[in-house]
Amino acid sequence: MKSLFKKAGLTALVAASAIGLVASNAKAAEPIKIGSFLAVTGGASFLGDPEKKTLDMYVEKINAEGGVLGRKLELIVYDSGGNPKKAVPFAKRLINDDKVDILLAGSTTGATMAVIPIVEKAGIPFISFGGAGVIINPVKKWVFKTPHTDTLAVKKIYTDMKARGISKVGLLSGSGGFDKSCRKNVLALAAGAGMSVVADETHGKGDTDMTAQITKIKNAAGVQAMLYCGFGGATSIVAKNFKQLGVSIPHYQTHGSASKSFIKNADGGAEGVRLPAAALVVVDALPDSHPQKKVASAYKKMYEAKAGSEISSFGGHAYDGLMLAVEAITRAGSTDKAAVLAELEKTNNFIGVDGIYTMSPTDHLGLDEASFVMVEVKGGDWKMLK
Amino acid sequence: MNALSKPETGGILSLALIIAILPFFLPNSFYFDVVILVGINAIVCVGLNLLIGYAGQISLGHAGFFGLGAYFSGILVSNHGWSPIVALISGALFVGLLAYILARPVMKLRGHYLAMGTLGMGIVISIVLNQEGDLTGGPDGMPVAGFSIFGWEPGNELTWYWMVSGLLLIAVWMALNLINSPVGRALRAVHGSEVAASVAGVDVARYKSLVFVVSAVFASIAGSLYAHYSGFLTPSEADFFHSIELVTMVVLGGMASVFGAVVGAAVLTLLPQLLTVFHDYEMLVFGAAMMITMIFMRRGLVPTLQSAFNRWRK
Amino acid sequence: MYAEFLQFLFSGITVGAIYALVGLGFAIIYNASNVINFAQGEFVMLGGMGTVFFIGLGLPMPIAVLLAIALTVVVGFGLEKLAVEPARDAPIVTLIIITIGASIFLRGAAQLVWDRNFHSVDSFSGSDPIMVAGASILPQSLWILCSTVVIVIALHMFFTRSMTGKAIIATSHNPLAAKLMGIDTSMVLLMSFGLSALLGASAGILIAPISLTYTGVGIMLGLKGFCAAVLGGLGKPMGAIAGGLLVGISEAMTAGYISSAYKDAVAFIIILAVLFLMPNGLFGGRGTERV
Numbered sequence: 001m002k003s004l005f006k007k008a009g010l011t012a013l014v015a016a017s018a019i020g021l022v023a024s025n026a027k028a029a030e031p032i033k034i035g036s037f038l039a040v041t042g043g044a045s046f047l048g049d050p051e052k053k054t055l056d057m058y059v060e061k062i063n064a065e066g067g068v069l070g071r072k073l074e075l076i077v078y079d080s081g082g083n084p085k086k087a088v089p090f091a092k093r094l095i096n097d098d099k100v101d102i103l104l105a106g107s108t109t110g111a112t113m114a115v116i117p118i119v120e121k122a123g124i125p126f127i128s129f130g131g132a133g134v135i136i137n138p139v140k141k142w143v144f145k146t147p148h149t150d151t152l153a154v155k156k157i158y159t160d161m162k163a164r165g166i167s168k169v170g171l172l173s174g175s176g177g178f179d180k181s182c183r184k185n186v187l188a189l190a191a192g193a194g195m196s197v198v199a200d201e202t203h204g205k206g207d208t209d210m211t212a213q214i215t216k217i218k219n220a221a222g223v224q225a226m227l228y229c230g231f232g233g234a235t236s237i238v239a240k241n242f243k244q245l246g247v248s249i250p251h252y253q254t255h256g257s258a259s260k261s262f263i264k265n266a267d268g269g270a271e272g273v274r275l276p277a278a279a280l281v282v283v284d285a286l287p288d289s290h291p292q293k294k295v296a297s298a299y300k301k302m303y304e305a306k307a308g309s310e311i312s313s314f315g316g317h318a319y320d321g322l323m324l325a326v327e328a329i330t331r332a333g334s335t336d337k338a339a340v341l342a343e344l345e346k347t348n349n350f351i352g353v354d355g356i357y358t359m360s361p362t363d364h365l366g367l368d369e370a371s372f373v374m375v376e377v378k379g380g381d382w383k384m385l386k
Numbered sequence: 387m388n389a390l391s392k393p394e395t396g397g398i399l400s401l402a403l404i405i406a407i408l409p410f411f412l413p414n415s416f417y418f419d420v421v422i423l424v425g426i427n428a429i430v431c432v433g434l435n436l437l438i439g440y441a442g443q444i445s446l447g448h449a450g451f452f453g454l455g456a457y458f459s460g461i462l463v464s465n466h467g468w469s470p471i472v473a474l475i476s477g478a479l480f481v482g483l484l485a486y487i488l489a490r491p492v493m494k495l496r497g498h499y500l501a502m503g504t505l506g507m508g509i510v511i512s513i514v515l516n517q518e519g520d521l522t523g524g525p526d527g528m529p530v531a532g533f534s535i536f537g538w539e540p541g542n543e544l545t546w547y548w549m550v551s552g553l554l555l556i557a558v559w560m561a562l563n564l565i566n567s568p569v570g571r572a573l574r575a576v577h578g579s580e581v582a583a584s585v586a587g588v589d590v591a592r593y594k595s596l597v598f599v600v601s602a603v604f605a606s607i608a609g610s611l612y613a614h615y616s617g618f619l620t621p622s623e624a625d626f627f628h629s630i631e632l633v634t635m636v637v638l639g640g641m642a643s644v645f646g647a648v649v650g651a652a653v654l655t656l657l658p659q660l661l662t663v664f665h666d667y668e669m670l671v672f673g674a675a676m677m678i679t680m681i682f683m684r685r686g687l688v689p690t691l692q693s694a695f696n697r698w699r700k
Numbered sequence: 701m702y703a704e705f706l707q708f709l710f711s712g713i714t715v716g717a718i719y720a721l722v723g724l725g726f727a728i729i730y731n732a733s734n735v736i737n738f739a740q741g742e743f744v745m746l747g748g749m750g751t752v753f754f755i756g757l758g759l760p761m762p763i764a765v766l767l768a769i770a771l772t773v774v775v776g777f778g779l780e781k782l783a784v785e786p787a788r789d790a791p792i793v794t795l796i797i798i799t800i801g802a803s804i805f806l807r808g809a810a811q812l813v814w815d816r817n818f819h820s821v822d823s824f825s826g827s828d829p830i831m832v833a834g835a836s837i838l839p840q841s842l843w844i845l846c847s848t849v850v851i852v853i854a855l856h857m858f859f860t861r862s863m864t865g866k867a868i869i870a871t872s873h874n875p876l877a878a879k880l881m882g883i884d885t886s887m888v889l890l891m892s893f894g895l896s897a898l899l900g901a902s903a904g905i906l907i908a909p910i911s912l913t914y915t916g917v918g919i920m921l922g923l924k925g926f927c928a929a930v931l932g933g934l935g936k937p938m939g940a941i942a943g944g945l946l947v948g949i950s951e952a953m954t955a956g957y958i959s960s961a962y963k964d965a966v967a968f969i970i971i972l973a974v975l976f977l978m979p980n981g982l983f984g985g986r987g988t989e990r991v
Binding site: 438444491492494495497498499501502503505506507509510513514517626630633634637638641666667668669670671672673674675676677680681684685 | 783787798800805806809811926964968
């Protein structure tokens with residue numbers, strides 16, 4: 001009988017000490033607590049890494065300037081590794097254990113969608129950095145997002161294509177959540193925009209070569225342009241393969257490719273690619289009269305100095321989310337969740353780096369097609385298209 | 387032999403005791419959430435341990451069964467309005483059947499070929515779950531309705547805690563019974579040497595298939611529970627990383643030790659929460675911890691600590 | 701039609717050669733120690749990222765490449781000495797977990813020391829594609845193919861002509877007998893890890909100009925390399941080469957002719973099919989087990 005009590009004691013010891021360690025991570029209440037779970041490592045780290053860096057540097061800056069409502073901001077960031085499965089327990093921890101006042105989180109659509117039921121149940125404002133339209137459409141009471149949706153991107157692209165007399169599109173997409181959501185939109189919005197999708201190819205995660213798929217698109221009957229829905233390293237590989245195969249039709253991508261590293265890593269293949277981008281991406285080319293010029297330039301300067309790498313719209317999503325939150329909390333005069341929610345919905349013409357936001361109870365994104373800028377890669381840099 | 391004096395009975399009683407008093411130590415619902423996840427993982431691990439620890443077969447694709455059970459429940463309940471308990475049972479039956487069909491050819495493989503075979507199986511399942519978006523919601527996943535049996539729903543974390551713990555106790559009890567039965571002895575013979583076992587008259591293929599199916603069913607049931615508890619599923623439930631996590635839990639906790647499987651599940655589910663203090667160093671520390679534990683406790687936590695205790699006692 | 705087929709073939713052979721190199725690494729370590737080194741993919745990553753790092757320090761490409769390979773070999777030695785050797789007589793499953801832990805550790809370390817972004821590496825001799833019968837092939841692909849052939853030939857000569865090589869082969873057949881013959885089996889093990897690290901790093905450097913490199917590149921490549929090794933019959937280096945090419949080409953053909961969505965699945969389905977029909981891999985032969 002002794003050995004079994006030892007076994008019991010052993011298990012209890014392990015459990016108790018583990019729980020004790022976790023308990024010691026809990027924190028006290030006075031500052032304004034911002035909770036975040038981001039894909040800092042893993043396959044989506046090019047999203048989460050700039051987001052985290054942006055949040056870190058701006059929380060520090062705001063605190064140095066006196067905080068919000070006289071209170072310091074406290075940022076708690078957990079790394080979901082790009083895995084929605086890990087995002088869920090972290091969200092629960094932020095809400096129930098760390099007791100945060102607001103969530104600025106969710107680098108990916110997958111992580112965001114997984115967490116929404118918990119957020120809605122707990123009743124806490126949540127500003128997501130995920131890309132797909134399904135996050136705010138249909139509208140959920142507590143959920144907002146800052147990045148443009150793939151729906152907007154596709155609409156913008158179709159508008160540009162139509163203006164250039166293109167009506168037959170060859171589509172390539174990856175296997176990620178954004179890719180698939182984007183693809184769905186491309187197919188669904190085609191008829192209404194007078195477009196037809198003549199090729200529909202996909203590639204897998206971590207693929208290093210898409211020449212087979214692009215070859216098929218190139219040979220599709222009547223194809224007039226290629227559109228790639230995806231983000232990350234794959235965007236550059238697609239561009240390189242496109243160039244290698246000597247494809248002559250126009251090459252469109254989405255705002256998922258809107259970063260300098262896309263151009264750099266494509267080794268010349270990005271030349272001529274067209275995509276819709278947030279103003280931040282082409283800030284240097286914006287005229288001084290552009291409403292976003294000042295805010296976007298300041299962010300660019302700060303990020304490049306502090307992070308030592310180039311800006312991307314992804315970090316911009318985090319900046320906009322943080323500033324929107326700070327603004328709403330300031331206007332609400334407290335961190336009372338319902339009050340903050342009401343103020344977020346009253347956001348009007350808020351100038352962010354990715355766009356100008358006007359929210360409402362039925363619009364938790366606050367951006368439209370106009371806030372997107374159509375750009376083309378020329379000479380290794382972004383050039384605004386009229 | 388008097389049932390009460392068997393060490394396993396003591397083990398189950400201790401586990402039941404811990405489960406009974408643990409709620410008093412958990413400050414808020416986040417802690418309950420972690421413990422519930424430990425329980426769900428433990429159910430899978432108890433089954434997987436039978437396969438890896440007792441039968442000596444490796445499976446690098448078990449998350450596939452977990453994912454199938456989860457999506458079965460998710461799709462049938464949320465999209466077709468089935469009753470959750472019926473979906474759970476049907477899922478378990480479906481997965482059991484699939485495992486049975488796969489078992490014969492897969493169990494013919496040895497060692498690393500078996501690893502590859504199960505690996506391939508798991509990956510194909512996760513690719514299908516990812517691709518068939520119309521059915522499964524694709525990579526962005528799908529929401530799952532809550533659990534209900536004849537109208538009664540587990541309303542909060544505490545109720546789920548009792549449910550999962552209860553099922554875990556049942557799983558442990560079943561595993562212990564299996565091990566101490568003629569089937570268990572046959573399994574251990576197979577683990578020791580398949581050739582010797584078959585010479586001794588053990589139908590090696592049959593027993594390997596049996597354990598494979600049992601462990602798959604455990605995983606499927608745990609998956610269904612997880613689907614309803616978390617309310618949201620993504621194809622990553624079935625992916626390679628999750629399979630590796632499960633194997634690590636079993637090996638870390640202690641192969642050929644049912645309680646080791648529970649401990650392993652507990653440690654590996656808690657570890658990411660504990661390691662958040664390391665921020666950027668998290669992955670580094672996690673990898674190092676895995677290596678160091680396995681090098682110094684190569685039979686796993688529970689067996690190694692147990693022999694250490696026994697030696698200290700002498 | 702023909703041009704299309706050729707295009708798919710080129711892309712399949714290119715990526716297949718990389719899988720082959722990675723698979724070779726698996727096979728060599730398995731031969732020496734019965735261990736499946738799940739950190740093999742990280743050797744690939746270290747080769748590519750290491751090159752990026754050294755180039756970033758201002759070193760010319762050839763030096764950066766050599767340093768990156770050297771770095772990876774050192775890591776390979778370290779892995780063997782610190783993680784595998786202490787656990788020599790542990791159960792196979794434990795060793796697998798150790799190498800998995802090592803791969804996580806190495807990825808974490810790489811992310812700390814370097815960063816999490818994607819990086820490109822210049823092609824060895826320019827990136828203008830060469831047209832062959834209507835299909836385009838990148839000069840880098842030719843580098844990959846030639847290098848793989850050279851490496852395979854060099855390995856063959858190493859194993860059959862040099863003492864160390866023959867010692868490795870002897871140890872893989874029968875470690876006890878090898879020891880009795882005076883072969884330092886722990887040195888053999890060390891060398892095997894170093895050799896696999898060299899192969900992995902080479903694969904990583906060769907593919908980096910085509911497919912970009914980042915700290916997570918080793919995961920999928922490692923997995924596919926493992927497939928290649930198993931397909932060829934673990935422990936048979938030539939089998940790993942054939943396995944790698946088979947996986948690469950079938951992936952490309954599936955993407956081209958059947959469905960690009962399921963191309964990854966096809967590679968694994970083929971392996972499952974082969975294993976079910978030939979449980980010891982394509983070249984494994986009938987296995988015998990000593991009772």
